[in-house]
Amino acid sequence: MxxxxxxxxxxxxxxxxxxxxxxxxxxxxxxxxxxxxxxxxxxxxxxxxxxxxxxxxxxxxxxxxxxxxxxxxxxxxxxxxxxxxxxxxxxxxxxxxxxxxxxxxxxxxxxxxxxxxxxxxxxxxxxxxxxxxxxxxxxxxxxxxxxxxxxxxxxxxxxxxxxxxxxxxxxMPLDQYRTDTHRRVVTFVNPLLRKGFRLGVEIAALCPELPFHFVGAIPDVDETGRELDRGMLALPNLTVEPFRGDMRDVYAQTRVLLAPSQWNEAYGRVINEAQVSGIPVLASTRGGIPEAAQDGGILLPADAPAERWATALRRMWNDETLYADLCAKAVHSASRPQLxxxxxxxxxxxxxxxxxxxxxxxxxxxxxxxx
CATH class of the missing domain: 3.40.50.2000 (Glycogen Phosphorylase B;)
Incomplete structure (x- = not known):
């Protein structure tokens, strides 16, 4: 054909x-x-x-x-x-x-x-x-x-x-994303404004003890077209890099995937890319994200205050029993026949x-x- x-x-x-x-x-x-x-x-x-x-x-x-x-x-x-x-x-x-x-x-x-x-x-x-x-x-x-x-x-x-x-x-051939992970950082992939860039920065500022890694294009202007203050990225616990050809290098460092999307995202494939390696997600309930994540993470309303997101993230990071349960559920989510x-x-x-x-x-x- x-x-x-x-x-x-x-x-x-x-x-x-x-x-x-x-x-x-x-x-x-x-x-x-x-x-x-x-x-x-x-x-x-x-x-x-x-x-x-x-x-x-x-x-x-x-x-x-x-x-x-x-x-x-x-x-x-x-x-x-x-x-x-x-x-x-x-x-x-x-x-x-x-x-x-x-x-x-x-x-x-x-x-x-x-x-x-x-x-x-x-x-x-x-x-x-x-x-x-x-x-x-x-x-x-x-x-x-x-x-x-x-x-x-x-x-x-x-x-x-x-x-x-x-x-x-x-x-998404998930075998191409599966990797061993050192679980060192909170990763935010493709941090566009509509995907929650501002909220992601706020969460990183509220959790100075946790390392954050933003991967992808950082927005230059805000929703009104005004130039963004790049100084907001000058946090000692935040690193930024462009997309990599092989995302396994990114997921190999990831402990939690952050996906605080503010719009009706139709699905959210990065969630499953991470889940196949047992990486849980902290994400919003917008659009098709719950369908992608299932119970392999914690979901919050998109308009929840940054403090609530930070509290949930710390629970995922520090509560080993909760984290192990979410990791197992993440693998189960990515193993669905439809994926x-x-x-x-x-x-x-x-x-x-x-x-x-x-x-x-x-x-x-x-x-x-x-x-």
Whole structure:
């Protein structure tokens, strides 16, 4: 099966967020099963040598083929990068002729609208409940089969649009994250504002005896666009570093994962990445986080005061009986059948094949047979 995933966000190596990792690992898993996945994504710009080279390739491709999308071999499957993926999608799909086009992330409404021009079977994968991010009214594409990354997400789309989405948790081969851990630090992965950056800093300030480690992009501006005071990070017990290629190096140091998200996060895959090594989470109850964490940690209301978060963290850190119980429950949470790679690949194959078969059936039912 030849599959073209379309993501209007930036992609590896220019983005290392959860959705980018999910798509990358899904492409690799499908390729291992004999399929031919490819990705059309947005281009961040020429901020480094990779960006400069990609920008040049986009110009060359536009002149040579009329399609402003640069193909590269940075990953183990084909990736096309474009300033505006939606604009180049019909021509690229017409040339590559995939068996199915999957709108995965970003402006999925615009992607599906453009993809309809090709006559190729379609599937939508939704990874958030921010309906105003879709580039249009999702109801306009509600007739296309949908895969949701959690039951929380599926319920939100059912309520808002009457969509009956299949639930497949984010694809993450957990064996690639399992590690022995020295349990030395409190780790906060991808500390964006909406994921609780401010609260995380407050908790670290209230627990000066505990070492904190923030991994990922630190926000530069606040919710109103004003520059953040970087001095808030000048805590003696807080270290900061960018994402690592191999997150096992991060989890190998982690005793507690901190996930104080302030928005309706659709799932929270980093929770399971940590849990597979018996690392419990201290997280908020927002969105799909409870579905990801189950009982492998402690959950608090997102608006609970920082003092309450600090108290819960100290309990997890100092109460060895509680900690051992949460560690065991974390491993159990990550061992669910729905999170196992082979099960997830089976589910994805079934969803892709069903979308193709439904498209063919609809096409045949619309044909008029000669008298």
């Amino acid at each position: 030849k599959i073209l995933f379309v993501n209007t966000h930036y992609f590896l190596p220019q983005s290392r967020g959860g959705m980018a990792n999910t798509l990358d690992q899904l492409c690799r898993g499908l390729a291992d099963r004999g399929h031919t996945p490819g990705v059309l994504c947005a281009f961040l710009g020429s901020r480094d040598m990779f960006g400069l080279a990609t920008r040049a390739r986009i110009k060359v491709a536009a002149m040579a083929t009329g399609i402003g999308a640069a193909h590269d071999a940075a990953l183990s499957y084909p990736v096309w990068r474009a300033w505006h993926p939606v604009d180049v999608l019909p021509a690229l799909a017409g040339r590559e002729q995939p068996d199915i086009i999957v709108a995965m992330g970003g402006k999925v409404v615009q992607v599906i609208d453009a993809a309809r021009q090709t006559g190729i079977p379609l599937l939508t994968q939704v990874h958030d409940v921010e309906f105003d991010w879709h580039g249009g009214d999702f109801a306009h594409i509600a007739d296309v089969p949908v895969v949701a990354n959690s039951q929380f997400t599926a319920d939100a789309y059912r309520t808002a649009f009457g969509v009956d989405a299949q639930v497949i948790y984010p694809f 196992q790679a082979e099960t997830q690949l089976d589910q994805h194959e079934c969803a892709l094949e069903a979308a193709i078969n439904d498209h063919r059936a609809a096409h045949l039912s619309g044909c008029q047979l000669p008298a």
